[in-house]
Amino acid sequence: MADDMRLVDVQTEHLDDVLRVRSRSFGLLEAGRREEWKADAQAWIADRRIVGVVDGDEVVAAARYWPFEQWWSGRKVPMAGVAGVVVAPEYRGRGVGSMVMRGILARAVEHGYPLSGLYPATTVIYRHLGYEFGGGRYRYTFPAADLRSLGGKEVSVRRAGPDDAGRLLELAGQLHSTGRSNGPVVWPETKVAEWLGEENSFCYLAEDGFVVYGWQSGKLRVEELIAGSEATARALWAVVGSGSSISTDVDAYLSPEDPAHLLVPTEADKHALIERWMLRVLDAPAAISARGFALGASLEVDLDLDDSELSANTGRWHLSVSGGSGSLTRVESAGDALRLGSRGLTALYAGTPLAAVRKAGLAWGGAAADDGAIDTAFSGSTSYMLDYF
Numbered sequence: 001m002a003d004d005m006r007l008v009d010v011q012t013e014h015l016d017d018v019l020r021v022r023s024r025s026f027g028l029l030e031a032g033r034r035e036e037w038k039a040d041a042q043a044w045i046a047d048r049r050i051v052g053v054v055d056g057d058e059v060v061a062a063a064r065y066w067p068f069e070q071w072w073s074g075r076k077v078p079m080a081g082v083a084g085v086v087v088a089p090e091y092r093g094r095g096v097g098s099m100v101m102r103g104i105l106a107r108a109v110e111h112g113y114p115l116s117g118l119y120p121a122t123t124v125i126y127r128h129l130g131y132e133f134g135g136g137r138y139r140y141t142f143p144a145a146d147l148r149s150l151g152g153k154e155v156s157v158r159r160a161g162p163d164d165a166g167r168l169l170e171l172a173g174q175l176h177s178t179g180r181s182n183g184p185v186v187w188p189e190t191k192v193a194e195w196l197g198e199e200n201s202f203c204y205l206a207e208d209g210f211v212v213y214g215w216q217s218g219k220l221r222v223e224e225l226i227a228g229s230e231a232t233a234r235a236l237w238a239v240v241g242s243g244s245s246i247s248t249d250v251d252a253y254l255s256p257e258d259p260a261h262l263l264v265p266t267e268a269d270k271h272a273l274i275e276r277w278m279l280r281v282l283d284a285p286a287a288i289s290a291r292g293f294a295l296g297a298s299l300e301v302d303l304d305l306d307d308s309e310l311s312a313n314t315g316r317w318h319l320s321v322s323g324g325s326g327s328l329t330r331v332e333s334a335g336d337a338l339r340l341g342s343r344g345l346t347a348l349y350a351g352t353p354l355a356a357v358r359k360a361g362l363a364w365g366g367a368a369a370d371d372g373a374i375d376t377a378f379s380g381s382t383s384y385m386l387d388y389f
Contacts, residue, residue, distance in 0.1 A: 152235025
């Protein structure tokens with residue numbers, strides 16, 4: 001790389017450069033979306049959540065992150081959701097992508113995020129920087145007539161809008177906490193309210209649940225459906241299915257373990273869409289402390305961590321889990337311990353069975369007798385996201 005290439009905080013005067021690189025990476029934004037992107041960018045700039053690489057005075061790469069919280073075993077963990085990673089075509093293959101990603105990782109650590117997540121265009125660069133698969137975004141297709149037949153007429157349902165954003169977040173939080181969910185992210189209330197105000201965003205709210213859906217390519221698509229009872233689930237799905245005379249099928253973003261799979265009389269279309277997302281542990285002790293663990297699990301084990309990008313994670317640690325909580329403390333003990341790199345630690349954190357992590361060459365050492373207890377502590381429901389960012 002040229003000597004005058006350096007990392008910078010992207011400022012308002014850089015946005016046209018960033019948009020130019022973005023167009024060469026993802027295609028042109030429509031005029032309306034361009035202005036929306038620039039409006040969002042002011043928040044990224046104000047919070048120092050967008051960094052770039054400049055060659056001279058021109059931005060040739062950029063990346064940013066969303067200020068999320070992510071559910072892990074029913075507890076919210078702060079997570080920097082990396083997005084908009086773009087590199088000008090003529091600078092690709094020269095280490096510029098790694099440079100801008102190291103910049104955004106450093107910024108997320110500086111801002112105190114224990115985790116980072118992203119949807120990869122390619123896994124190679126992100127694995128090199130310590131990311132590993134954390135879960136999937138699953139889209140299933142159901143016959144609309146099947147949804148319409150689910151009933152739930154005894155449940156009161158009303159239209160909802162931007163003023164209900166706080167209530168939707170409250171309901172989602174209650175259900176993800178009691179359901180000990182893994183993976184869903186929490187957006188800022190202002191952003192949720194903005195989406196609920198969009199013309200093609202239909203939201204219906206019940207006492208203990210809600211549904212958000214709209215039209216996509218001539219078909220109804222459910223973005224999120226939360227229900228605290230069978231009756232409410234039936235009522236909300238029936239609202240969506242009421243469009244069966246126009247939309248024969250309904251696409252829905254759901255967990256593979258969502259109750260809808262048990263309620264709908266026929267199974268979803270066999271061709272489900274799965275988009276894999278990646279996770280990265282940025283601050284190992286903070287990430288362990290914030291995460292929930294399996295109730296009843298008890299674990300005392302030493303870990304040797306080796307993080308080539310974030311040296312604060314490297315070293316000998318003692319992992320303790322009990323009562324649904326965990327802690328990671330530095331120790332000076334000698335002897336064999338379970339050894340993990342950053343990818344192995346991330347895979348374990350996301351609930352990947354330790355046998356699979358070992359067979360992938362991402363974990364080694366330690367007592368084999370501990371593996372079952374470790375798996376039990378980190379196990380839970382399938383990790384999933386509903387949102388693409």
